Amino acid sequence: MTTTEYVTDYTTLLIDYYDIEYGDDLCQKTHVIEFGALFTPVLFSIVAILSLFGNILVLIVLIRYENLKSLTNTFILNLAISDLFFTLGLPFWAQYHVQGWTFGDTVCKTVNFIFYVGFYSSGILLIMMTAHRYIAVMNPLSDIVSTTGKYSIVASAIIWVLSLVAASPALIFTEVKESNYCTNKDSFWTVWGIYQQNALFLLSSVVFIFCYSQIICKLLRPTAQRRKNKTLKLIFILMVVFFVGWVPYNVVIFMQSFSYMPQPAAESKIVALNCESQKRLDYALNISRIFAFSHCCLNPVFYVFVGVKFKNHLKKMLKSFSHNNSHNVSIRNRNSRLTITSVTSGEELSL
Numbered sequence: 001m002t003t004t005e006y007v008t009d010y011t012t013l014l015i016d017y018y019d020i021e022y023g024d025d026l027c028q029k030t031h032v033i034e035f036g037a038l039f040t041p042v043l044f045s046i047v048a049i050l051s052l053f054g055n056i057l058v059l060i061v062l063i064r065y066e067n068l069k070s071l072t073n074t075f076i077l078n079l080a081i082s083d084l085f086f087t088l089g090l091p092f093w094a095q096y097h098v099q100g101w102t103f104g105d106t107v108c109k110t111v112n113f114i115f116y117v118g119f120y121s122s123g124i125l126l127i128m129m130t131a132h133r134y135i136a137v138m139n140p141l142s143d144i145v146s147t148t149g150k151y152s153i154v155a156s157a158i159i160w161v162l163s164l165v166a167a168s169p170a171l172i173f174t175e176v177k178e179s180n181y182c183t184n185k186d187s188f189w190t191v192w193g194i195y196q197q198n199a200l201f202l203l204s205s206v207v208f209i210f211c212y213s214q215i216i217c218k219l220l221r222p223t224a225q226r227r228k229n230k231t232l233k234l235i236f237i238l239m240v241v242f243f244v245g246w247v248p249y250n251v252v253i254f255m256q257s258f259s260y261m262p263q264p265a266a267e268s269k270i271v272a273l274n275c276e277s278q279k280r281l282d283y284a285l286n287i288s289r290i291f292a293f294s295h296c297c298l299n300p301v302f303y304v305f306v307g308v309k310f311k312n313h314l315k316k317m318l319k320s321f322s323h324n325n326s327h328n329v330s331i332r333n334r335n336s337r338l339t340i341t342s343v344t345s346g347e348e349l350s351l
Contacts, residue, residue, distance in 0.1 A: 027275035032282040041094035043290045047297050048090040054300035055080040055087070057314075061304075065313040071144070074152035075132065076304055078159060079125045083296040086118030090293070100180030108182040112174045116167035116193075117160075122295065123200045124159050126242075127207045129303065134211035137218060166196060187260035194257045201250045205243075212239055238302055241295075249292035252284045 058080040066073045092103065092111045101108055135144050173189040176182050184190045212235050219232055259278055304310050 027278060029279060029282060032279050032286075035283065036286045037097045040097045040286060040290070044090045044094040044097075044293070047290070047294050048087050048094075050297035051083055051087040051090075054297055055083045058300045058304050061310060061313045061317060064317065069152055071132065071152050071155060074156055075125060075129045078156055079122065079129070079299055079303060082118050082121040082125055082163075083299055084118070085114055086122055086293075086296045089115030089118070096182065101176055101182035102180060105176045108176050109171050109174050112182070113167050113171035116170045117163050118296075119197075120166040120200065121159055121163035122299070123204055124162055126299075127204055128155070128159065130207050130211045134215060137215045166200075169193065191257050191260050194253045198250050198254055201246050204246075208239060208242060234302070234306055241298060241302065245291045245295055245298075248284070248288035252281055252288050256281050256285065 058076065062068065062073060062077050062080070068074065068077060089111050092107075093115075095102070103111070132144065135142050169189055169192060173185045174182065175185050184193070216232060216235060256278075259274075259281075305314060
């Protein structure tokens with residue numbers, strides 16, 4: 001079956017689902033669903049591949065070259081693991097947009113749970129890393145800056161416990177409904193999830209704006225270090241990427257939350273206007289979600305490999321890999337020459 005046929009079948013299934021749920025208030029979203037089914041799987045797949053490559057590379061570099069007891073490295077390690085958790089859900093959502101949910105109720109719950117554990121842990125980690133960077137710049141002699149050992153373990157435990165608690169509704173209140181639709185059991189938990197994401201975004205925004213504005217003010221002083229221009233550029237890029245990625249997405253899901261609340265009876269003209277508004281929001285969600293979810297493949301770039309130390313580690317690892325390959329090729333070539341020599345001389349030689 002072709003992709004177009006899959007999209008057509010899935011569109012029909014979703015229209016049937018809306019008909020069952022809303023009856024006479026059916027809002028035809030055929031074109032919106034087709035739009036999502038054509039573009040979302042491709043873009044999710046690209047993000048997933050880049051994220052897997054970048055975050056696995058971060059883990060390899062950390063394990064081979066870094067002290068994992070350091071609080072800074074603990075944050076980076078957890079961020080890479082968090083992004084990998086988040087990435088695991090993307091192939092399922094890519095398939096979902098083409099065929100509907102075909103993996104069953106248990107997988108629906110599990111994928112949602114793992115996906116949101118990655119989502120919330122990533123947000124919490126970015127908050128803690130920003131606060132840690134703020135303390136390192138504003139008070140470099142603080143004990144928190146050089147913290148190692150058990151404090152790193154405690155920090156990791158707090159991050160993952162909070163993330164597991166925040167994601168737990170997805171494990172409990174998610175199910176597969178008619179027409180292969182993996183969603184929340186009722187609208188209350190959908191709205192709850194939206195506002196929970198909005199709250200994390202607002203908290204992250206406050207921390208980002210406060211910490212980085214203070215860091216910028218300090219770096220702009222005449223006594224600041226010579227590398228301040230590079231640091232300022234990085235902070236500016238971090239803030240732009242964060243807000244461009246997350247502001248549209250959070251605004252869209254917040255506006256969509258109103259559609260899940262009980263609606264009073266309305267005239268057909270008002271219903272039609274509401275339907276058009278919902279379609280525009282659905283288009284906006286399909287686009288803004290790509291920008292927001294791409295954070296899992298951008299984090300390794302902005303939070304790890306822009307640093308001189310990690311770039312040096314990466315170069316060292318690539319050189320080591322290249323050297324090993326060259327050494328193996330040299331051995332194979334030497335073995336080939338020895339084999340040829342032994343054959344031409346009429347001798348048998350086992351190598």
